[in-house]
Amino acid sequence: MNDFFNSRIDEYEEHQLNAIAGAREFYPFTAKQLPMHPHARVLDLGCGTGLELRYYFQLNPSARITGIDLADKLLQALAEKYSDKDLTFVQGSYFDISFDACCYDAVVSVESLHHFTLEEKIPLYTKIFEALIPGGFFLLTDYFAQTESEEIGFRQELLRLKAAQGICDSAFYHYDTPLTVAHEIQALQAAGFSEIEVLGQWSATHVIKAQKDSV
Ligand SMILES: C[S@@+](CC[C@H](N)C(=O)[O-])C[C@H]1O[C@@H](n2cnc3c(N)ncnc32)[C@H](O)[C@@H]1O
Structure with missing residues (x-):
């Protein structure tokens, strides 16, 4: 995965904006949902070169x-682009990385989590839940399978590709396997989030907000 994104650094942002339906709208929309108070603390999972941050820093x-x-090269590009901002990489x-507990006003992830199963997501979402301050929220912008059979079809195709290439089941292989929104919500609920809302949809991409209770 690291090599996959590092090798596409030059064309990466234009690709995101031109090739994904609604991207020119859902990136600014995502940014607008993030906390607006000064010095808000936000954790960005799979930040890449930070298209979502481009719009967020404007606000x-x-x-x-x-x-x-x-991807180290994407982080390097992000550091150069926003050398005047309060950014930690x-x-x-x-x-694998542990997050500080009760630390962030919000956690955001854009177009990064569509490779993982519901079972893989629950421990990650539990870590996110614990990293948020009371009243904080997780904002997930990603694309989703339209139906359960589409979700199953993606997973079967991944297994077929791995088998055909002699890759073991546990190894990562870059092939998109999005869940349905219903399964994503199930993973978020299992992690402790009780208030979950779909804020917007652009074709297959949805913006989901999962709120941690204030007390
Ligand atoms: C399609 S890019 C999106 C980047 C950025 N959020 C954006 O929308 O412009 C997906 C990013 O997720 C990162 N990524 C994927 N799996 C990851 C993981 N397990 N841990 C950290 N980053 C990951 C990739 O390296 C890549 O930079």
């Missing part, structure tokens, strides 16, 4: 961001 220039990504997998 909240003093936000304090921690960005996690596997962590290179590695958000599945």
